[in-house]
Amino acid sequence: MPPRAPTPFARRVRALVRRIPPGRALSYGGVAALLGHPRAARAVGNTLASLPDDSDVPWWRVVDARGRVAPRRPDHAAAIQRALLEAEGVTFSAAGTLDWARHGWTPDG
DNA sequence: ATAATGACTGAAT
DNA sequence: AATTCAGCCATTA
Numbered sequence: 001m002p003p004r005a006p007t008p009f010a011r012r013v014r015a016l017v018r019r020i021p022p023g024r025a026l027s028y029g030g031v032a033a034l035l036g037h038p039r040a041a042r043a044v045g046n047t048l049a050s051l052p053d054d055s056d057v058p059w060w061r062v063v064d065a066r067g068r069v070a071p072r073r074p075d076h077a078a079a080i081q082r083a084l085l086e087a088e089g090v091t092f093s094a095a096g097t098l099d100w101a102r103h104g105w106t107p108d109g
Numbered sequence: 110a111t112a113a114t115g116a117c118t119g120a121a122t
Numbered sequence: 123a124a125t126t127c128a129g130c131c132a133t134t135a
Binding site for chain 2: 027028029032039040041042043044045046047048049059062063064065066069070071072077078081
Binding site: 047 | 129130131133
């Protein structure tokens, strides 16, 4: 049995996240809004959580509304996400939040 | 069809 | 500033 085919919503999420360039980031709500589902932030998170390990989608460029890496269990995973972002030049404040003005992304630029 | 599940969010404590 | 609450939503059991 092949893995379950991605739902239409999931496909749209992946397509958009794939467009986020290195060193930039978007919030879950931001992704949802750009897709025309301003309230589906939570669903976006679920979608990224279901990505296969070999996916080419840069899921680590999606953080929460405050610019913080979303906490999760095991919390080790969050540390990895932050490391991936830092490797792209993203800087975090002492509070653990990235600067939207500096690293935020919009389809335009 | 119904209920349960989160990598969310903004408001309220 | 740190937590809790309640609303929201696509997906899955």
